[in-house]
Amino acid sequence: MSEAKSIVEVGAADVQGAGVVACPNPKMALWSSHPKVFIDLSHDGQGKCPYCGTVYKLKAGEVLHSHH
Template sequence: MSTTQTPAATIEVTAKDLQGPGVVACPNPKMALWSNHPRVFIDLAHGGVGQCPYCGTAYKLKAGEVISGHH
């Protein structure tokens, strides 16, 4: 029996993937139904990166993307 864990995925998102100003929701629509957890909102407005506290999925704003309404 192996005790190693699979590293969590890193998902690049665009500005139009955001649920609000600088916020992305996890689980995202592409995740399998069996792996769902309570919906959380991850703030990408400060630094362009964030990680889900439930599944460890990392979200990263794609290079060159600008969060509208955020300076």
């Protein structure tokens, strides 16, 4: 049986800069901490943490504001 990975849905207001979120996120327990990394959601609306496998994705209907 495969272990289910966490999926964290984020709104546009949770995204920093050009479309990134930080992992670990503030809701994670301290024991599961790893070095802070930024997950880029700007390409396809989701991204996965290389350390813990948590998937971050934009909530349905949320739009990132690009500065192109």
